[in-house]
Amino acid sequence: MKKSGGFFQLADHGTTIKREVTAGVIGFFTIIYIVAVNSLILSEAGVPFEGAVIATILTSFIGCAIMAFWANAPILLVPGMGLNAMFTYTFVHAMALSWQEALGVVAVSGLIFFLVTVTKLADWLNASIPSVLKEAISVGLGFFLMLIGLEKGGLVVRGEHSILAMGNLGEPAVLLTVLTLIVTIIVFLKGIQGGFLWSILFGTIAAWVMGLLPEVGDTSFSFAVYGDVFSAFSLSKWATVPFWSAVFSLTMVLIFENIGLVHGHTEFAGRPDKFKRALQANAFSSFSSGILGTSPTVSTVESSAMIAAGGRTGLTTLTTGVLFLLSVFAIPYMKLIPDMAIAPVLMMIGSLMIQNIRHLDLTDLTDAIPALFIIVMIPFTYSIADGIAAGFILYPVLKIVMGRGREVSKLLWIVSLLFLFNFVLHYA
Known part of the structure; x- marks a missing residue:
């Protein structure tokens, strides 16, 4: 006899409306920090801040709605940390794409990602890429976010006799970063719901008390500014090497990162049968991100907070x-948030991603060396794409040298050669 439960099949999942909505509220306060953090990172690429805020909010809403109605899964889709850094610091700053062209990269990569998810290619890629390389990407992204946070907070500066040096701890802004970082760590360790949001509020209030709030002038807000961001993506450089180099790199990261995240969330929720549809929802949401005006969405790790709170269906995700x-009504006040309040969150998120290093088996040096190069090269080159390429090229080379070429799958050979070809074209 079929159980009742409405569209989201609550009875079939052994849950209730109250439990689902409560889990959704918890998820919201766990992830709401992304609106301010993502917008500030995108603004450094040239995206109008107010437009970036609206884009982040709309993308998060639409992404969650897609996940809710297509996959009926308790998984949050919001612009991903690490990918927003890739958008700003790699595509725009390093590769000299405009932010509109970078949005074009997001749209094309998202479309390719979606096409992969509706075929068996996603499973083939997941099976052919060694787990040590996939885990290394997450760790490298974590170090990259920590570096960005340290720089934004003034704890690390360009050195006179070295590449990096310690910032001036005597400066009020740096001291505020340290104080806010301590608060961020404490609220996280204590498991306070919405801890990152509270730490951002603390840093902003402390900055106001110390007279360190940014001078933003008029805090009024108009939705008209979003007209400059919505559908602003450009494909004008579609025939150039940098454009397709960026597309290739972003697509690889989207596929590998999200396959791992979605698999982990669906397993945690006890519904591995939802993996395929959840991944498809993720991919379509990533594609829409480029149109809506932000970096791609991911199945964020904060989804685990909702699942742990009892969320089992799309009603949880829709609530968030x-x-x-x-939250659009809070936009006028987001311009007041200083870097010192955002930087500690970046550092904390980075440290959480770095914890994946415990999953790396470094006993086999032909695995360990490529993985470590990915981890080191991402922050040191300030390029996620170049860091990943270094490891993926080195892996098959070491296997061949040691007479173990058969351990490299055919699909991995193709991916590695594409990375090498991308290097040759980009730097020749």
């Missing part, structure tokens, strides 16, 4: 999405 939409 609706709350994102309501």
Whole structure:
């Protein structure tokens, strides 16, 4: 006899409306920090800040709605940390693409990602890429976010006799970063719901008390500014090497990162049968990100907070999405958030991603060396794409040298050769 439960099949999942909505509210306060953090990072690429805020909110709402109605899974889709850094610091700053062209990269990569998810290619890629390389990408992204946070907070500066040096701890702004970082760590360790949001509020209030708030002038806000961001993506450089180099790199990261995240969340929720549809929802949301005006969405790790709170269906995700939409009323005040309040969150998120290093088996040096190069090269080159390429090229080379070429799958050979070809074209 078929159980009742409405569209989201609550009875079939052994849950209730109250439990699902409660889990969605918890998820919202766990991830709401992304609105301010993502917008500030995108603004450094040239995206109008107010437009970036609206884009982040709309993308998060639409992404959560897609996940809710297509996959009926308790997984949050919001612009991903690490990918926003890739958008700004790699595509725009390093590769000299405009932010509109970088949005074009996001749209094309998202479309390719979606096409991969509706075929068996996603499973083939997941099976052919060694787990040590996939885990190394997450660790490298973590170090990259920590470096960005340290720089934004003034704890690390360009050195006179070295590449990096310690910042001036006597400066009020740097001291505020340290104080806010301590608060961020404490609220996280204590498991306070919405801890990152509270630490951002603390840093902003402390900056106001110390007279360190940014001078933003008029805090009024108009939705008209979003007209400069929505559908602003450009494909004008579609025939150039940098454009397709960026597309290739972003697509690889989207596929490998999200396959791992979605698999982990669906397993945690006890519904591995939802993996395929959840991954498809993720991919379509990533594609829409380029149109809506932000870096791609990911199945964020904060989804685990909702699942742990009892969320089992898309109603949980939809609840979070609706709350994102309501947060639009806070936009006028987001311009007041200083870097010192954002930097500690970046450092903390980075440190959480670095913890994946415990999953790396470094006993086999033909695995360990490529993985470590990925981890080191991403922050040192300030390029996620170049860091990943270094490891993926080195891996098959070491296997061949040691007479173990058969351990490299045919698909991995293709991916590695594409990375090498991309290097040759880009730097020749």
